[in-house]
Amino acid sequence: MRAAFATPIRFVLLTLVLAAIQPAIAQQQGGNQTQSPNAEQQAQNRSDALEQAYKKEFAFLAAQRRDLQQRLAAFQQRAGQERQGVQREIDQLQGEVVRLTNEADKLQEQVREAERAVQSNQDNQQVLEATFQQAEVTLEEHGVDLLGSDRFTEMPEEQKIRELFTAADRTTDRLGSVRETQGSFFLADGTKVEGTIVHVGAVAAYGVSDRAAGALAPAGGGRLKLWPAATGEVARAVVNGQYPETLSLFLYESLNENVETDAEETVVEHIQSGGSIAWIIMGLGALALLLILLRVLFLSRASSSTDRIEKQVGDLVRKGKIEEAQQAVSRVKGSASRVVATALRHLERDRQHLEDLISEGILREQARLNRFGAIILMIAAVTPLLGLLGTVTGMISTFDVITKFGTGDPKLLSGGISTALVTTELGLAVAIPTLLIGNLLSGWAERIKDEMEKAALRVTNIYEEARG
Template sequence: MKTFKLLPAFVLFMACYFVLLTFATGQAYAQETKSSQNSNSISVDELLEKVKHGHRADQVINQERLNTFNQNKQQQSQLLEDAKNTRQAAEALSLQREQTFEDNEQQITLLKERLTERLGSLKELFGVLQLVANDAQGQFDNSLVQIHYPDRSARLNAFSEKMGQVTELPSVQEIEALWFELQREMTESGKIVKSKQPVLLQSGQEVTTDVIRVGTFNLVSDQKYFQRIAETGRIVEYPRQPSSRYMQGAESLADNHGSVIPMTIDPIRGQLIALMGTAPQLTERVQQGGVIGYVIVVLGALVVALAIGRFLYLVYLDNRIQNQLNHLSKPGNNPLGRIIQAYEDNKSENLDHLEIKLGEAVLREVPPINRGLSFLKISAAVAPLLGLLGTVTGMIITFQAITLFGAGDPKLMAGGISQALVTTVLGLIVAIPTLLLHNLVNSKATKITQIIEQEAVALIAMRSESPA
């Protein structure tokens, strides 16, 4: 009940509070608005005053510039007049120079014609000398003699340039110098000269050692051939030396004391030796055949070993049988001796039984004699087939390379073609001797078999002719 009595008083208090709060807020807003208006009016006045002062200052500056321009007007007119005079003088000088240039061109043309008339056939001579000097310089740069006379190329180059000019003629001494260099090149081609030269070994190490120059053909050092690189002038060991039969002269040249020795020379200054060094050896050729090439080589080795072994065995049996033929009464440990022993054991039997026993003995002795012949015969047929297989495989590789990279680069096709040709050659190399060995061994085995069969038939005939 007390709560309901205090409620009207509380509502009256709150109403008075809100009225006072609204009045205070309105007073504050009015004061702020008035202050803002006063501030804006002062800023505009100041701005207007500043614009007035700035306009006056610009007028003063423009007036000063106008006064200055009026004062210098006479001076600018004088400068313009000077520039026009200078241009007229330059144009007059240009016309004078053009006339002088035309006169000089005419004079030069006349002098050239007069020089050509006076030179006459000498002009052709100088052209020939220039051509000879250029050719000689190219030959000397690639010559082995260059290691002893490295300065002659510069002299020939200067002489050639001088021959191409018309302002200075060569002297007789310079022409004789060209002749002397050509003569010296021919003379040095017949000499063997030993000198100390820096050489680059295959290991990459550069050493100074004795180098023997054989004319203009070979460079030999430490029983090896070397080459001279024309672009750099360095002496370099060949990556691979030629085969041993070409190295005898290089090996004996260092220890020679005036005697005549056989020597292999390269007439094209080392290119043949380089080509011979790049030629594949026997093992490298077999490697080019790939897996099929190795199979053919192994097959050939087995065939040769088997054929030699069987042939020696048959020769041994043939000797034993020949000895047995001389001593039929004493059967030994050999095919014929065992057949004779079978006859001795069964000669008391009837003729049919004896014939069966001897036939059985002959059939027992024939297989060991013919052992291995079938393998030799098959190998003679299989070897070329393996070579054909390698040929087909190599051609497949070649066509794949052509498909991927085209036929522009022969090196891409060389591997497949090499494998194709190498396997074919290996197959034929194995097949031909195998066929010959098979015929040789087969003929020996056939001879022994015929001797055994003939003796067996002879024993049966002898038993049939004897009285019962």
């Protein structure tokens, strides 16, 4: 490689030397034309030698150039072949990578499918176990002990399912029919008697014994008791194979829970369930009723006296008998008589002054006419609030019970809420009629006031007409 790089350098240097020598040679030739032929000959020889060296060097360089070109072409050809080989290898490796990637994806998909299959099998197994447990509980309730046997435990799963369906089918047929058995049940007084029991499917039963007969209800623990309803004749007819058109049945869901008869709640018991606040509400209601009766009595007397006074006094005033009119008014008790008496005593006054005296008398009587009215309306406003207070306190007590004992018994929760709402019920029951009647009585009192004013003014007008 060094020789290859040295040859061009030598060529360049030689070219530069020749370029520098030629002007000198030319100058020397021009200036030495007079020199001797020997000198010229020597110069010519040196020029030829130099030219020969130049040609040799040029030929050498040309040969070097051709060699380098050939070597370059061979290198490029070899590099191209190697590049093609490497590219083919790269393509092969890429194809292998794609193939391995696809294969890995397929394996991952197979793994996911296998996991889904395992999960599905586990779910199915859980469903089967739950089915077996439910079937065991249900069949045991109806006297079928299939799952507890060793033979059933050793069966394959498919055979277990077939056995379960077979047992369930037989139990369904048995429970869906009317069957007669000998057994015991309890009477209303708690006495246990032996007799004939007719089962109507699994939802009702009749019992007939020497002492009593009738429809049966669950007594808890799989036992039956006589229901107090009068169904003895129907039960005996069913036992004898005679079915009436209408059957009185007690339908039940299970024999494991005792069914109690709902005793009819009295009014006092209903009030007592609301606690002390309920009794306060009822006390206010009784007070409101008493005040309403008294107010009706006062207003009825005032209303009747107004009509009677206007008729009696009007005729006497028209005849000019003022003193007799005053005596007639004094014999009548009530607010209207006092207002009219005031008008009769001051008939000689001017009209404006007389009307002022009448208005003053009506204002004095207004307090008597409005007696108990404000108290009645106050009771009507307070009793709903007391009912709400009782409901809130009852709900707090109910939630305290739930906090301590939980919500396992829905009957306890519903009973607590029902009891808490009793006070609201009583409060509204007292408030609504009290408010309505109170407003009606207030309107009646206003009408009586108007009638008293009309009566007094009527007497005044009659007097002026008679005098004028």
